[in-house]
Amino acid sequence: MAVLVLAEHSNAALNDVTAKTVAAATAFGGDIDVLVAGHNAGAAAEAASKLVGVRKVIHADGATLAHGLAEALEALVVPMMASYDAFFVPATSIGKNAAPRIAAKLDVMQVSEVTAVHDSSTFERPIYAGNAIMTVKSSDAKKVVTVRGAAFKAADGAGSAAVETIAAPAGPFKSAFVSEELSKSDRPELASAKRVVSGGRALASAEQFNQYILPLADKLGAGVGASRAAVDAGYAPNDYQVGQTGKVVAPALYVAIGISGAIQHLAGMKDSKIIVAINKDEEAPIFQIADYGLVGDLFKIVPELTGKL
């Protein structure tokens, strides 16, 4: 048996979720090869070769792969799958975009956002915003699985696999990259941060979001998240959204500030180790899952907390 794992990376660096996807593939069983598809991504391929459990790294390098677009990944991966039994993909925006396209080409029903791998055909995944956990058995000849990184412990980085280089697909494709606008920040990346501080609608403006949430995050060395309401209102950028339809995080510490705790938000953070909630409404549902709740006005509490840490 053999599994192909798609690496998540920024060309310059390997994203932590790759090691978690390798860990999920290890539970599946068989030989594991990691595909680093990118442009000038030698450093990411090098980092992938260190992951424990990896047989080899396949490094596909070329301009058509620079932005991880679905059509180019389809052209690259579908022929490769002749020699694999499974394709494991991190459930990131690149993975969620490309994997179903590849699955359909292989006539396979994808298993999305897997949180546990029981054996080579049985998987657990949350449905209904995590209000139910479904165990499914796939009857497809090949498996295509997206992996929820927050549910797996990263594979260690002490291995030494060989790196093999292959050509990128030629293109052109029917979709083309135009531009991107990436949020720049020196803070830990939300999806893999050990601590996360999130702000909700109560922050009431982008200025106050920045003024109250960011200093606390910096004191804690935390990544920054937000509720949908805060993102919709423009207080925080879209890539900060935590929840059913945003990012799923499970840090050691999650601080929810001025967030009510709708099921769609809880879906993205209720597996955090310690949850702190700060909310002026003592009936707010967030308190039902918080380890430590502080009832009061965030505009008083947060500066005091930041000052005393």
Next chain:
Amino acid sequence: MKVLVPVKRVIDYNIRPRVKADQTGVDLANVKMAMNPFDEISIEEAVRMKEKGVATEIVIVSIGPAQAQETIRIGLAMGGDRGILVQTDAAVEPLAVAKILKAIVEAEQPGLVIAGKQAIDDDSNATGQMLAALLDWPQATFASAVSKDGDTLKVTREVDGGLQTLALQTPAVVTTDLRLNEPRFASLPNIMKAKKKPIDVKTPADYGVDVAPRLSVVKVTEPKKREAGEKVADVDALIAKLKSVGAI
């Protein structure tokens, strides 16, 4: 340009789903159902394209039980022109939904399919991408802005690091994200008018699609319950607690 919008009938997003005691699934008996919220966003986008003269006709498709007609009617009241119900009581997986949609696309020849990014019941986030693959069409998922310039569609996407903009040749598949627009409410007169709009009723067999599931459900269980913790009196108490458990 004709626009096709697939819509799914799902449990209303305000309802907390209950797992059945026999672990076979989630209890949908007497539960309030609604259109998948992302699909409302898709219809709104299609209607705005029609208002701008970019779209000529909006066809709304649902695959599901007889009651999915009601879901299609909501879409017609929002501004859709006609509907197609592919009626089945089976739970149809995204791959089979995509195959049925492919057959409908081949018959209807739309220039654009706008689907939701994710159905809030199965949370698969797969159907639009699968349809694009089966049609060999380009795709732009998680859209937060869409504009058309000649035969090219410019789509801004919500990605992990921020925003990405793509140019797509048409025909194409787009899937919608939350920030694309704010869906309108159907007005009473439009709800009345929608009752007269046509809905074709078909079956999966009409399209020659086998809807037998590829994933069999072993069981559906409750998630691990989180114990409610404690309220602390003030900031000092909070800091002391966090120190005592090694969180800071």
